[in-house]
Amino acid sequence: MYAAAIGFVLIVVFVPLPSLTLKGKGAVRGAMAPAEKGASSIWQRLTETAAAIRGIGGAVEKNRELSHELVRVQAELNRLRDIEADNLRLRRALDFHQASPHQMIPCDVVSRNISGWWNTVRLGKGARNGIRENRAVISPDGLVGRTTEVTPLTSDVLLVSDPACRVSAKLARANVFGLVRGTGSNLRGEPQARMEFINKDAEIRIGDEVVTSGLSTAGGAFPKGVHIGYIEKIYKDDSGLFQYAEVIPRATVGLLDYVFVVSEAKEAGK
Amino acid sequence: MAIKVKQKQESSSVVIWAVFGIMMASLLFLGSRLWNLQVRGKSGFDEVFHDQSVRRVRLPAVRGKIFDTNGEVLADSVPNYCIAIYTEEMRAPRSAVANTLELMHRIWQSIGVAPDISYRDVKRHFALTPNEPLVVWKGLDDEKLGVWQGIFGRWNDERKIPGLKKHDPLRTNRITFNTKELSKTPTSTAANTLELVYEISDRIGIPRKVRYQQIVDHIILQKPLPLLAWQNLNDATIAKWADTCSMLPGTDIYYQPARTYPFGETNAHLIGFTLAADAINEAEDTGEKIHYDMRGIEGRKGLEGTYNDLLEGEPGYNLVRIDASGYHHSDIQTRFPKPGGDLQLTIDQKIQQFAMEALLTKQDGEDPNLPVKGACVVLDPNNGDVLAMVSAPSFNPNAYMASAKYRLALNKDPFSRTFHRAVFGQYPPGSTFKPIAVLGALRNNPDYANVYHDCHNPYYVGKRRMKCWIHSRYGEHGEVNARQALMVSCNVYMFEMVQELGYEPIRDMAHEFGIGQYAGLFPNLDDPPEQKDVKYGNLPDHALNTIDACNMSIGQGAILASPLQMAMVASTIANGGRVYRPRLVKKWRNGPDDPYNTNPTWAYRQLDVPIEALEVVRGGMHDVVNHPEGSAKAAALDGVLIAGKTGSAQYKKLVDGEVVSSVHTWMISYAPYHFPKYAVAMLVEDGVSGGRSIGPRLHDLYAKIFEYDGTISKGDS
Numbered sequence: 003m004y005a006a007a008i009g010f011v012l013i014v015v016f017v018p019l020p021s022l023t024l025k026g027k028g029a030v031r032g033a034m035a036p037a038e039k040g041a042s043s044i045w046q047r048l049t050e051t052a053a054a055i056r057g058i059g060g061a062v063e064k065n066r067e068l069s070h071e072l073v074r075v076q077a078e079l080n081r082l083r084d085i086e087a088d089n090l091r092l093r094r095a096l097d098f099h100q101a102s103p104h105q106m107i108p109c110d111v112v113s114r115n116i117s118g119w120w121n122t123v124r125l126g127k128g129a130r131n132g133i134r135e136n137r138a139v140i141s142p143d144g145l146v147g148r149t150t151e152v153t154p155l156t157s158d159v160l161l162v163s164d165p166a167c168r169v170s171a172k173l174a175r176a177n178v179f180g181l182v183r184g185t186g187s188n189l190r191g192e193p194q195a196r197m198e199f200i201n202k203d204a205e206i207r208i209g210d211e212v213v214t215s216g217l218s219t220a221g222g223a224f225p226k227g228v229h230i231g232y233i234e235k236i237y238k239d240d241s242g243l244f245q246y247a248e249v250i251p252r253a254t255v256g257l258l259d260y261v262f263v264v265s266e267a268k269e270a271g272k
Numbered sequence: 273m274a275i276k277v278k279q280k281q282e283s284s285s286v287v288i289w290a291v292f293g294i295m296m297a298s299l300l301f302l303g304s305r306l307w308n309l310q311v312r313g314k315s316g317f318d319e320v321f322h323d324q325s326v327r328r329v330r331l332p333a334v335r336g337k338i339f340d341t342n343g344e345v346l347a348d349s350v351p352n353y354c355i356a357i358y359t360e361e362m363r364a365p366r367s368a369v370a371n372t373l374e375l376m377h378r379i380w381q382s383i384g385v386a387p388d389i390s391y392r393d394v395k396r397h398f399a400l401t402p403n404e405p406l407v408v409w410k411g412l413d414d415e416k417l418g419v420w421q422g423i424f425g426r427w428n429d430e431r432k433i434p435g436l437k438k439h440d441p442l443r444t445n446r447i448t449f450n451t452k453e454l455s456k457t458p459t460s461t462a463a464n465t466l467e468l469v470y471e472i473s474d475r476i477g478i479p480r481k482v483r484y485q486q487i488v489d490h491i492i493l494q495k496p497l498p499l500l501a502w503q504n505l506n507d508a509t510i511a512k513w514a515d516t517c518s519m520l521p522g523t524d525i526y527y528q529p530a531r532t533y534p535f536g537e538t539n540a541h542l543i544g545f546t547l548a549a550d551a552i553n554e555a556e557d558t559g560e561k562i563h564y565d566m567r568g569i570e571g572r573k574g575l576e577g578t579y580n581d582l583l584e585g586e587p588g589y590n591l592v593r594i595d596a597s598g599y600h601h602s603d604i605q606t607r608f609p610k611p612g613g614d615l616q617l618t619i620d621q622k623i624q625q626f627a628m629e630a631l632l633t634k635q636d637g638e639d640p641n642l643p644v645k646g647a648c649v650v651l652d653p654n655n656g657d658v659l660a661m662v663s664a665p666s667f668n669p670n671a672y673m674a675s676a677k678y679r680l681a682l683n684k685d686p687f688s689r690t691f692h693r694a695v696f697g698q699y700p701p702g703s704t705f706k707p708i709a710v711l712g713a714l715r716n717n718p719d720y721a722n723v724y725h726d727c728h729n730p731y732y733v734g735k736r737r738m739k740c741w742i743h744s745r746y747g748e749h750g751e752v753n754a755r756q757a758l759m760v761s762c763n764v765y766m767f768e769m770v771q772e773l774g775y776e777p778i779r780d781m782a783h784e785f786g787i788g789q790y791a792g793l794f795p796n797l798d799d800p801p802e803q804k805d806v807k808y809g810n811l812p813d814h815a816l817n818t819i820d821a822c823n824m825s826i827g828q829g830a831i832l833a834s835p836l837q838m839a840m841v842a843s844t845i846a847n848g849g850r851v852y853r854p855r856l857v858k859k860w861r862n863g864p865d866d867p868y869n870t871n872p873t874w875a876y877r878q879l880d881v882p883i884e885a886l887e888v889v890r891g892g893m894h895d896v897v898n899h900p901e902g903s904a905k906a907a908a909l910d911g912v913l914i915a916g917k918t919g920s921a922q923y924k925k926l927v928d929g930e931v932v933s934s935v936h937t938w939m940i941s942y943a944p945y946h947f948p949k950y951a952v953a954m955l956v957e958d959g960v961s962g963g964r965s966i967g968p969r970l971h972d973l974y975a976k977i978f979e980y981d982g983t984i985s986k987g988d989s
Contacts (some may be wrong), residue, residue, distance in 0.1 A: 168518035169512030217511035
């Protein structure tokens with residue numbers, strides 16, 4: 003039994019067949035997901051119990067519900083602001099165009115442990131729940147990241163602060179565009195990101211809000227105007243050709259136990 | 273027993289010492305060899321290792337900027353955003369799709385016909401029916417099939433190309449791939465790169481820019497450098513890339529310095545443009561070998577070309593360690609490029625735009641379907657600063673840099689859009705030359721101002737009939753003196769004058785005005801730059817005969833001048849005879865953090881003419897605009913006194929094989945009359961006459977300039 007298991011693991015690890023490794027990864031993850039789910043739900047229970055003991059008893063459920071509601075309302079607010087801006091512009095252009103409404107899939111975060119294979123956050127829902135690759139993942143604090151590998155039951159999230167992550171962004175105040183790239187963590191362990199390629203003549207100020215650009219919404223992947231963070235410091239690139247700024251992506255700082263995956267609405271409502 | 277032992281001990285000690293000696297000797301030998309290799313030879317081996325594994329990449333510097341006199345940016349450096357593919361990450365074997373694409377492109381290259389299936393078709397085929405053969409071309413004609421058979425059929429006889437069957441297409445007019453075979457073949461780096469290019473193109477929805485052969489060449493010649501698969505991207509494309517492709521391995525956004533001209537066409541000839549620099553393989557300063565060159569840009573024309581060394585800055589170098597197969601392994605060190613220096617011009621961009629607008633405004637009698645051909649130069653007569661210098665028709669320097677098609681079209685352009693008429697145009701100055709002729713005559717004969725000549729029709733010089741322009745309108749100027757002759761632009765007066773006084777005084781005066789000489793636009797260039805076929809006007813030493821002298825007295829014949837030189841003439845008359853070198857560069861600095869150096873103004877000659885003589889000429893030029901009989905009343909502006917001189921120089925040109933007579937219409941002018949602030953020369957090729965073609969344009973130009981500098985309030989003109 004053990005021998006077989008060890009043999010299987012060795013094969014999965016050492017036989018360089020991408021398809022098999024992927025399947026193996028999927029299988030292992032599929033097998034682990036319920037356990038992870040169980041473990042994390044037990045952990046959740048424990049923390050909630052602790053909270054209850056500390057005297058917030060009935061408020062826990064309510065708190066979760068309200069947080070869910072808050073996310074939905076915030077996203078809705080963002081969307082409505084955008085729609086308002088759109089509406090004004092379109093009225094001027096006399097050209098009616100409907101912004102595609104997005105659907106939010108609430109997901110529990112089942113693991114945040116960083117192991118050899120996975121350096122990401124994992125969600126407890128996958129392709130069966132309508133999650134696709136490369137979808138925006140948001141929380142009440144804003145953009146968390148994007149989904150990368152999606153199996154039927156789980157999906158991985160690449161965080162905004164991951165150096166491999168690139169998100170096209172703009173300043174909420176002005177039409178100034180840039181790319182947000184993760185830069186890992188600073189010395190205090192806070193996740194960090196950097197907004198690059200900002201036009202050198204653009205006026206940016208510390209404290210400007212950075213949101214997703216929505217320039218590529220034609221592809222349907224990314225919603226517009228999702229909060230990413232605030233500008234902390236502004237630099238001029240050595241070449242003098244563009245500016246870049248440090249952004250602290252708040253949503254990845256105190257990552258909650260649940261997030262929402264944004265997908266195109268197949269039908270109205272959920 | 274004891275003895276034996278003793279003996280043994282004795283003998284053994286010798287052996288032991290011997291063995292010990294041998295061991296020590298060999299250790300010493302080994303140690304010295306080790307020393308030789310590890311210590312004495314270290315640097316040599318290090319060098320060999322370094323030579324084999326380190327490559328120097330040249331990085332272009334950011335070009336300096338060009339500003340106008342008020343700090344407006346006329347030439348700016350901006351990032352050219354590219355999608356880069358790092359081929360070193362493309363080496364892991366990938367899917368059979370890559371193999372299919374590669375084979376497809378190799379055949380496409382040789383037969384020159386695009387395949388009948390798309391990238392998506394290929395992907396779908398491998399997803400659904402990976403073991404079925406894939407039809408890539410269908411319905412090829414016999415000629416293409418012949419080519420295909422000639423190349424690939426023979427190859428197939430000699431050695432098997434994976435994925436192809438022998439002699440298959442001849443029967444079916446198709447080219448079919450055996451995909452099963454392609455799935456088993458390992459993929460090459462080029463194939464993987466090609467697949468990635470297709471994938472990005474598909475995800476973003478932009479057409480492929482890089483050809484398969486370019487990918488192959490890049491991998492052979494420029495392994496350690498990123499392959500720039502798309503360039504000059506806009507925000508939306510970068511955003512799409514970020515949201516759809518950034519998780520693909522081996523691709524990233526890369527930027528290179530590029531140039532942009534915010535005022536495009538208005539300054540095209542003056543500023544010039546940049547094009548891709550030639551690759552070099554040795555550093556200019558140190559002579560170090562440069563293995564790879566991320567090619568920058570270099571100035572080719574105008575100020576960008578003249579001051580390229582200042583603007584260019586110094587390139588930086590990146591030392592790159594490569595791995596055994598020649599791909600980028602790691603960066604060792606970088607010497608950052610030193611940004612280029614800046615130029616601040618004397619040009620005032622506002623006046624530059626007014627000049628362009630005025631020049632391009634069509635007047636009565638001009639063909640509305642043809643572009644205006646001409647030039648305009650505005651100088652400050654008090655110091656020689658060039659306030660505006662435009663040439664029409666113009667071209668768009670930004671498009672010129674971006675598009676080879678546009679460059680090719682310009683080369684065939686019948687209106688010579690890229691020709692800088694203001695500086696290099698060679699035109700007979702016509703009647704605008706008359707102030708010079710009159711000044712030349714008056715210098716040695718101050719009383720000539722009161723000499724009258726009779727302009728009568730017909731008028732003969734020897735046996736040749738010569739005309740004043742008014743004769744073709746059946747009129748005569750009658751008795752005129754020098755000032756009146758300038759006012760009405762009478763030719764006969766000049767003919768009489770040159771016959772009496774000779775051509776020499778006129779020639780000497782023209783020479784002092786700088787006609788026929790290099791105008792010295794650029795500092796530190798006392799000698800004209802060595803340029804092929806560039807002339808700076810023409811001023812003959814001697815007249816061939818009386819007729820020739822008469823022709824030259826009215827600015828025709830062999831006399832040639834550029835609009836810039838005629839603007840200098842206007843400026844010299846305006847300021848009382850000081851000839852300034854036209855100053856185009858006000859200040860320059862060697863880098864963005866260095867202090868500015870001022871380029872001094874320079875009056876290099878003071879005309880030796882009595883003030884009375886100047887007053888006659890200036891009075892005549894005043895009357896040209898402000899007298900009821902003047903030839904350019906259209907130029908007059910309420911609130912500001914303008915002085916000027918018109919000119920219409922006849923020349924012959926070929927139109928559809930026939931010789932047609934046409935005129936270059938001129939005007940030189942300065943204003944305000946009493947305290948001149950601006951001196952202008954304007955020329956329009958193939959106009960009607962100086963008064964009718966240039967007069968109204970000058971009026972528009974002066975109206976805008978004097979509104980802009982606050983001399984008159986808006987709505988006065």
